[in-house]
Amino acid sequence: MNDTTPQAEPSAPDTPDQDAQGEQAPRRAIKSFVVRAGRMGTGQIKALAELGPRFVLPFKPETLDCPAVFGRQAPVVLEIGFGMGGATAQIAQSLPDHDFIGCEVHEPGVGALLKLIGEQDIPNIRIFQHDAVEVLEHMIPPGSLAGIHIFFPDPWHKKRHNKRRLIQSPFVAKLVQHLRPGGYLHCATDWQPYAEQMLEVLSAEPLLENTASGFAEKPAYRPLTKFENRGLKLGHGVWDLVFRKR
Numbered sequence: 001m002n003d004t005t006p007q008a009e010p011s012a013p014d015t016p017d018q019d020a021q022g023e024q025a026p027r028r029a030i031k032s033f034v035v036r037a038g039r040m041g042t043g044q045i046k047a048l049a050e051l052g053p054r055f056v057l058p059f060k061p062e063t064l065d066c067p068a069v070f071g072r073q074a075p076v077v078l079e080i081g082f083g084m085g086g087a088t089a090q091i092a093q094s095l096p097d098h099d100f101i102g103c104e105v106h107e108p109g110v111g112a113l114l115k116l117i118g119e120q121d122i123p124n125i126r127i128f129q130h131d132a133v134e135v136l137e138h139m140i141p142p143g144s145l146a147g148i149h150i151f152f153p154d155p156w157h158k159k160r161h162n163k164r165r166l167i168q169s170p171f172v173a174k175l176v177q178h179l180r181p182g183g184y185l186h187c188a189t190d191w192q193p194y195a196e197q198m199l200e201v202l203s204a205e206p207l208l209e210n211t212a213s214g215f216a217e218k219p220a221y222r223p224l225t226k227f228e229n230r231g232l233k234l235g236h237g238v239w240d241l242v243f244r245k246r
């Protein structure tokens, strides 16, 4: 969402900070998002207050006990950047034997998904309102995930912003570490240059194998997402990629 609407320049620097004495401060990590102020609807505010305590998990740098969190042993799928959560809710309902952890930094999106969880009584979703990169590194047990969904990640169109894209080799290697053998990574984008980058990066990861020759057919479980719908109206194509851990 971030790269298609007018916005202030991203604030995270890509050069080391210097303090007044000229010493170099540690390099700040480049983030894949900019947190924007968004208007919260009354339903979203109510859902955050009433359902947040049960369904939003606090970020802590310690390993998450998924069976304890969900109250059962089931395959766990991580979603990075669920936006307003419509697709997340639909997928969780259509796959009741799976548990879903959704990460999103945009608060109205968290409120929107909580509202759907409440309205549709969806038990198998938990949310982190936090940077998914940190959730993955600090909280998700290595080798534990049955799947990872990254649907329409911010395309960061401008060349100087390309470094903010999520799908780059070092991060993909981390994603793979957290998949169980046979676990899948499903990405989708409506931005062709990013689709090509995804195909190149995922194909080059030795622990992944493509389930298709090139781009994949859209798997039946993935509904149209809000962002995808916007892209389609602008005449964009859509590319899905589904890779499996060897």
Ligand SMILES: C[S@@+](CC[C@H](N)C(=O)[O-])C[C@H]1O[C@@H](n2cnc3c(N)ncnc32)[C@H](O)[C@@H]1O
Pocket (backbone or CB within 6 Å): 001, 002, 032, 033, 080, 081, 082, 083, 084, 103, 104, 105, 106, 109, 130, 131, 132, 133, 150, 151, 152, 153, 154, 155, 225, 226, 227, 228
């Ligand atoms: C372009 S939107 C797509 C949303 C949704 N998947 C869809 O298809 O409608 C990308 C979303 O990813 C979120 N995001 C980007 N980087 C993130 C990160 N590191 N952790 C959590 N959320 C992130 C953004 O806040 C934004 O809502």
